[in-house]
Amino acid sequence: MKMCNLILMVTVIYAFTQLIHLILNLVNNGFTNFWEVEIIQRNNNALAVIAVSVMFFLLARNVKCGEIFSEKNEKILSIFGKIIGFIGLIFMFMVIFHTDYPYDYYSGMILTVLLGLVLVFFSLIMKIGRKISEEGELTI
DSSP states (O other): OHHHHHHHHHHHHHHHHHHHHHHHHHHHTTTTTTTOHHHHHHHHHHHHHHHHHHHHHHHHHHHHTTOSSOHHHHHHHHHHHHHHHHHHHHHHHHHHHHOOOOGGGGHHHHHHHHHHHHHHHHHHHHHHHHHHHHHHHHHO
8 A cells, every 4th residue: 555655646746746837837928828739738648647646546545445346446437537538528629629730639638538438448347347246245
């Protein structure tokens, strides 16, 4: 658990330093560069890293307590998958509707959306695993 706490602290500190850097950059430039693609990508990455870090911490804590195929873990994966996918969609639409950049700039946002979908998919696998685990306990 100590390693999980360390990983959580390092990733959250990294993400918050990215957000602080972006906010200071925006404030110093009078929010004139808010719609630059690099700024939108960094915001997308920082928010996704924060969400994944918190999700990883919650899952690790539950697994340490012996709750592997639990409804709690299923909900954590599902909720954070939807949050991360939504973050990716918001920033992708910000780039699409407010800039004229080619599709190469959308790759980070698309990967964030795909990460969210993968997490939701894993939550469904977790649900099936939980049902199989419950059936296995009943047959003993």
